Amino acid sequence: MAPYFLSLMMLIAIAGIAALGLNVQWGLTGLVNFGLFGFYMFAAYVCAHLTKSSFDPWLAMVVAVVLTALASACVSLISIRLSDDYLAIVTLGAAECLKLVVIHEEWLTRGSLGISNIARPVAGDAPLLLLTLALLGGVFVLFELVARAPLGRAARAIRDDPLVAATLGKHVLALRLRLFALGGGAIGLAGCLHAFYYQYIDPTQFGPILTAYAFMNVIIGGRGSNRGILLSTFTVVLLLEGTRFLNDYVAWLSSSQLAALRLMLVGLGLILALIFKPEGFVREYRLKVGRSSGAS
Amino acid sequence: MLQILFNGLVSGLLVALPALALALSFSILRFANFALGAMLTLGAYVIYFFNVVLGWPIQFAALVGIPLGGLIAVAVDWLVYLPLRGRSGVTLLVASMGVALVMENAVRFAAGGTPLGYDVEPARPTRFPSLDVLGGLRVNHEQWLIAAVGLSSLVVVWALFSYSRLGRAMRAVADNAALAAVRGVSLNRTVAAMWFVSGALATAGGLLIGLDATLDPQMGWNYLLPVFAAAILGGIDKPMAAVFGALVMGVASELSTLVIPSHYRTVVAFGVLAALLLVRPWGVFGQARVTR
Amino acid sequence: MSAALSLRRVHAGYAGKDILHGVDIELEQGGALTVVGPNGSGKSTLLKAVVGLLTLSRGSIALDGKPVEALNALARSRLGLAYVPQERNVFANLTVGDNLRLGWEFLHPRMEASAWRDRLDYVLQLFPEIRDRLSVSAGLLSGGQRQMVAIASALMQTPSLLVLDEPSAGLSPRNAALLFESIARTRATGITLLMIEQNVKLGLAVADRGLVLVAGQVRLLAPAHELLTDDRLHRLYLGTQPGVPVTH
DSSP, X not given: OHHHHHHHHHHHHHHHHHHHHHIIIIIITOOOOTTHHHHHHHHHHHHHHHHHTTOOHHHHHHHHHHHHHHHHHHHHHTTTTSOHHHHHHHHHHHHHHHHHHHHHOHHHHOGGGOEEOOOOSSSSHHHHHXXXXXXHHHHHHHHHHHHHSHHHHHHHHHHHOHHHHHHHTHHXXXXXXXXXXXXXXXXXXXXXXXXXHHSEEXXXXXXXXXXXXXXXXXXXXXXXXXXXXXXXXXXXXXXXXXXXXXXXXXXXXXXXXHHHHHHHHHHHHHHHHHHHOTTOSSOOOOOOOSSOOSOO | OHHHHHHHHHHHHHHHHHHHHHHHHHHHHOSOOTTHHHHHHHHHHHHHIIIIISOOOXXXXXXXXHXXXXXXXXXXXXXXITTTTTSOHHHHHHHHHHHHHHHXXXXXXXXXXXXXXXXXXXXXXXXXXXXXXXXXXXXXXXHHHHHHHHHHXXXXXXXXXXXXXXXXXXXXXXXXXXXXXXXXXXXXXXXXXXXXXXXXXXXXXXXXXXXXXXXXXXXXXXXXXHHHHHXXXXXXXXXXXXXXXXXXXXXXXXXXXXXXXXXXXXXXXXXXXXXXXXXXXXXXXXXXXXOO | OOOSEEEEEEEEEETTEEEEEEEEEEEOTTOEEEEEOOTTSXXXXXXXXXXXXXXXXXXXXXXXXXXXXXXXXHHHHHTTEEEEOSSSOXXXXXXXXXXXXXXXXXXXXXXXXXXXXXXXXXXHHHOGGGGGGTTSBGGGSOHHHHHHHHHHHHHTTOOSEEEEEOTTTTOXXXXXXXXXXHHHHHHHTTOEEEEEOXXXXXXXXXXXXXXXXXXXXXXXXXXXXXXXXXXXXXXXXXXXXXXXXOOO
């Protein structure tokens, strides 16, 4: 039981970090990252590759996170001046193209064979979990500080009022870029931890499912609310992983059918959450200034 | 060379129908429908059901399947997008992602992941010996079907859009929804009609893609990027211009196979998309708008 | 016979804050009322409430005796109300011909398609300047012609009540005068007209009565020709004396 509990906590923690990253991009700044899985995969591969090339795993992790943040910045630059729909397709496109490269450029990524025997920064499952939880805590604290800082307040103002955005011009672009990169870094961190945990990565592990999970966590948790997101990640992953048990009881469905069913539930969950609980379950942090003003 | 151009135009037709569907829904509802790929897939499989499971000839399967695809799109709008009407474009975007997940995995659940094929009579390809001097031209049976169905669909939609009362309503709502309402145009009915056309087009597109290659649950998803690139190239708020974008994308994609392995076609589409967005986001025929 | 338009104790505004405070208006069939007033007096709000783009916080509105305060703009257009907004009042991407045809076809759905041409001829007599622009994209027209297309499109609806929001806005004095010639011709066909106008002289010239709205309340209601020289109007509107030109 303990190993299962441990792996569950790992999944929750990694998903939590990715969701927090998406929350900075989308919840706080209003930028739609439909290519989340691509950045996650990018970090995992960079980290794995470096570690296999005898880099120290800690260093590999740092490098991967930084590179992912930079990659996020570069990709978002393509459409940062345009409306959100464009960013959505650009990030999606970048992720899909990256996946193709990972699959076909075997000299770099070993293609479908994947990269195995990835060394960890700390030995043992339990220490790795502790490290992951510590990182989760660190990311949480950092992003809470960002949300309360002028940077965060500016981002919220721009997200909520396009007129403010229009009048601020260039500053808005720089702000968006920085926040998208910051969120991208967190997503990258999650990807590294993924590589360390499984110690084996291949292209089939990464797909739009990851993006969907993260979006669902952010929506249910409440866009902008980091606490809510941690809560919802815990619940959602628990529920979804719980359905794996159904394999044994629902023999008349094949495992691939169950997987498809699970994804249908995620999709349905996304839709229902948007329709019925767009604010999520925990309200976003707002600076209280006496009576609430009309603008917020 | 002629063969490559022809293949490119046929590829372009495959992209044109869904690109038109995308541009239609964008021009009226102002959101990018990421479920379009899934609609393509679902439509293709619906026709497969009539054609292979029920054994109908492909023409009848298509005749029934295409309007059915339109109705499914209207139902999805009623269930998902209507409750979200008035919310931000981003909310609709994410909702369409949810719809895509449900549709694509419903197909996977029902039909599994192995590639399937339509039941079409095999026929010999037509050769054009007189064109051998230009490199020769060979048109196979599926390509004739694709050209016939594709071109006739486009002509029908173009006529509808430009000359019919419904087409005027759609153009009016896309231009100025508030004014359309005071001139007696029902937004809900126009939107429902638009979804019917969009869904039917997507289904027809799925049929053509299934004829060109095979059916698998990922087929529509794989076309998302080229379809978006085509629509943006044409000018995403000018529906008929999407057809132009698609033909250009088709030819470009075929030409690229001369230098790049064919599995990287998606990368070509992405490259075109990125270049467009950096240089001319309103496309060739769209209206230049103030970027933010 | 019931009044074409009747407002009783209407209060309306935005985001919980009322801008109109108890407005009463009676407009008889075939009458013409021009509403004037300083900026911010609530003229636009009044029109939006009449047309159905705004819900009332209190009071009632009736068209031909039928209560309409619960109906939206689409429903009211089906009852014979035609509205010409101040801005974005044509479909810029459609041709003039398509604009005009659209004005007709959704409010006469069961009539023959060709019947619209008869109405078109009739409306073009009132607005002859746009007769030869039918295949031009409406967005490419000059300001004055665009206003004409806007009003002509509304007339294609064969309305019983025509509501105009500052028709002279943004037009040169010459174009404004030309436009109002067409409005006068329209008025002469016997249609009921409700208009708000900044150009008091032009606005009151085509009306039976004028109404001065200040801070969301009716301050003055009088026959149009009397109002123009009434010193109360000048004080309420501009704080000036009669004899000082009111138009700008």
